[in-house]
Amino acid sequence: MxxxxxxxxxxxxxxxxxxxxxxxxxxxxxxxxxxxxxxxxxxxxxxxxxxxxxxxxxxxxxxxxxxxxxxxxxxxxxxxxxxxxxxxxxxxxxxxxxxxxxxxxNTENMIRSVLEQVTELTHDTPSKEPEYGRNELGKGKRIIIEYSSPNIAKSFHVGHLRSTIIGAFLANLYKAHGWDVVSMNYLGDWGTQFGLIAVGFQKYGNQEDLEKDAIKHLFEIYVKINKDAEADPAVKAEAASWFKRMEDGDEEALKNWRVWRELSVKKYAEEYQRLNVHFDVYNGESMVSQKSMADALDRLEKMGLIDEHEGAKLVNLEAYKMGKAVVRKKDGTSIYLTRDIGGAVERYEKYKFDRMIYVVASQQDLHLSQFFKVLDLLEYPWAKDLIHINYGLVQGMSTRKGTVVFLDQIIREASTVMHEQMQKNEDKYKAIVDPEETSLNIGITGVKIQDMQAKRINNYTFNWDRMKSFEGDTGPYLQYAHVRLASIARKNPHLLPLPAPSQIDIATLVQSSHAREIVFLLGSYPDVVKTAMRTHEPSAVVTFLFRLCHVISSAWETVIVKGEEDVEKARARLWMFECTRDVVAAALRLLTISPLERM
Ligand code: ARG
The missing domain is CATH 3.30.1360.70 (Arginyl tRNA synthetase N-terminal domain)
Known part of the structure; x- marks a missing residue:
């Protein structure tokens, strides 16, 4: 033909x-x-x-x-x-x-139209970026996605890791739908514990350790002073009055805190970078203004929604089966909920978002529903545009040295576990150009895939053995599938460059049921992206990737490129595998994973 x-x-x-x-x-x-x-x-x-x-x-x-x-x-x-x-x-x-x-x-047209579309939208777009799988349904709309949000001076637990992984995926997902996305990290950088750390810093702190690793040093101080406070109420009182001074804007009391925050953010930003995660805005509880909180309280008061109890103020949400929520403590200091309320108002004023997502563990379901309810009672029309994206618990994520308290422990462990695994295959290992970088990448892929593989709301038990395996439905298996696809062109230079799509005779693909199945899956990818959006579930994309990679695995034997003497046939197959690689890469990138060329 x-x-x-x-x-x-x-x-x-x-x-x-x-x-x-x-x-x-x-x-x-x-x-x-x-x-x-x-x-x-x-x-x-x-x-x-x-x-x-x-x-x-x-x-x-x-x-x-x-x-x-x-x-x-x-x-x-x-x-x-x-x-x-x-x-x-x-x-x-x-x-x-x-x-x-x-x-x-119609098999022939289906194959041709899908492969041409993948090729065009990957390699020939006005933006010069791969666009296959993207759409414009969200064009002109803005979203704030708040995720990760660890607490300075407390541990970075696996819940924060999940929020980071899922949130970064959602940011990509909304971008893939044409939304204008603001990625926001809302740090736990305020609250009585900072009074405690201030007291502790005088006793246990030193500048050198702080500069070396602020997150670690502050955490150590916090642990020590917390013990002291439990034994001695005077420490607690001192901490409370210190925090009160901070809330009152006493510059002397705020000076150290500012440095702690800045150094912590710097360290976090480096670690996020290694996770391929990026924030447009580092916000925090400290940045919510007293005024917006006071305004919100006033408004609640005027609407008759406040109950007083021993000097504290509560919003009565019993009519909604959400109990009574404290919005102001007896000593006048604000709390988590009030900061969230004031913060949301400020974000709306600043960004005029069309939607805002909070990626927070399901342990905080009640907090988020109280918070959204209060905004709704305050009659903010945008209250209906807030979404809580929750997720279940992770058990068992400890390193060989013990319980995880810092993000960099998780990153290091993922990389070491993977490095050891790769060293088991000596020949292959020697061929890797940058084993450190590669094992870090595959290790992180393993962690992310294990996290995004099932529905968000499910709890799961983290398993290092499974995470590092190249077999079964794991991150390393997906990276390996991509590497193998990427190697086909390298190993068959005589077929390159491929002719223009219209010059490729696809008869051999039309006759192969494996090829048909692969191409059909490639054609479904833009729909997979939309499905993930409807449910906010990364697992929709992960499941697709596994399906696709399984079909590829079973096609290796029959749909051969190397060793095929008929150049026309070999070219058609190479074209299909190149498109497959493009789609696997697009799906991995959507999941915030960088596809590897070699391993
Ligand atoms: N820093 C909080 C924690 O670690 C999570 C913040 C979630 N976001 C929010 N807007 N409340 O528990």
Whole structure:
């Protein structure tokens, strides 16, 4: 078959809002199916489109007829569609199975249109960045995503790690939908514990250790002075009065605190960088102004929502089964909840967001619902645009040296565990250019994939052995799959450069069921991204990656490039593997993972 030299195009299809065949070619196929349905049944194009779903394995798209609630028996309805059906550029066949209609796409066109789209949107975009999988549904909208948010001078626990991993993914996900994303870290940098540390610093602190590792030093001081405070109420009282001075803006009391904060942020930023995580804004509890908190309290008071109890102020949320929440302590100092309320108001004023997400562990479900409820009672119209993205507990993340208290311990352990694993294969290990960097990358990939593999809300037990394994559904397995894909072109220089897509004869792909399955999955990627968005679940992307990599694994034997004497065939297959690699890389990057070229 002679390939034409112009770009391949499918015949026009009608259009619907939120569909865009130029970014997701499966939209065109679905629109064609919807058109066929709306031509033969009493349905609008939109109604019909809403009924076109992915089929089970082996079937491309499926329509469950009962969902349309049409008069008549499924058989009669199906007959109407089938009678009128004629195979075309989009659809090769329609088959009825009870109340379902299964549509099989035209294999040759499906393969060509998907591979061309992947190629174009990866290598030939105006932005010069890979765009396959992206869409513009969020264009013009702004979101604040608050995540990670550790507490200075307290431990960075696995809950913060999860928030960091999930939050960074969500930031990428919203960007992939065209949103303007503000990544925000809301540090726990305020509260009575800072009075305690100030007292402790005089006793146990020193400048040198502070500069070497502020996070560690402050934590050590905190642990020691906490003990002292438990034994001696005078220490506690001193700490409280110190914090009161800080809240009153006493510059003398604030001086050290400022340095602690700055050094901690600097250290955190370095560690986030190693995790491939970035924040646009380092905010913190300390930055919420007294005024916005006082205003909020006033407003609550005027609306009759405040109860007083022994000098403290509480919002009564019992009508919503959320108990009573303290918003102001007896000594007049603010607390966590009040800071969140004032902070949200300030963020709205500054950013005028269309949506704001808080990525916080499910242990704080009550806090977040109280907080959102108060904003709602205060009648802020944007209160409805706040979303709490919660997640379950992680058990068992300790290093060989003991319990994890710092982020850099987790990073170091991930890297060492991986490094040891890689050294087991001496030959391979010798070939790695930068083993430190590589083991760090794969180690972090292992940690992230283990975290994002299941639904957020599930608890899981962290397992270093599983995290480092190259077999089974693990991070190293995904990196390995990418490396292997990337090696095909390197090992077959005689096939390069590949001709323009229109000059590649894809007959061999059309004949291979493995190739068809792979390409179909590639075509579904833009939908996977949208599904992840609907549920805010990274697992949607991880599951897709595993599925794709499994199919690739089973195709290695039959869809060969090296050793294929027919250059035309070898080129078509290489093209498909290059596209596959592009999609695997895109999905890994979406998950905040940097795909490796070699390992
Ligand atoms: N720093 C808090 C903690 O470690 C988490 C902050 C969550 N965000 C918020 N806006 N409350 O528990």
């Amino acid at each position: 002679a390939a034409s030299s112009s770009k391949f195009t499918l015949p026009p299809v009608p259009s619907l809002p939120e569909t865009d065949p130029s970014r997701c070619v499966f939209d065109a196929y679905r629109l064609r199916i919807a058109q066929l349905l709306s031509d033969t049944l009493p349905l609008s194009l939109e109604q019909a489109y809403g009924g076109v779903d992915y089929g089970k394995k082996g079937e491309d798209f499926t329509v469950a007829l009962p969902r349309f609630r049409l008069p008549g028996k499924p058989n009669e309805i199906a007959d109407k569609v089938i009678e009128k059906f004629q195979a075309d550029e989009f659809i090769a066949a329609v088959v009825q199975d009870k109340a379902f209609l299964h549509f099989r796409l």
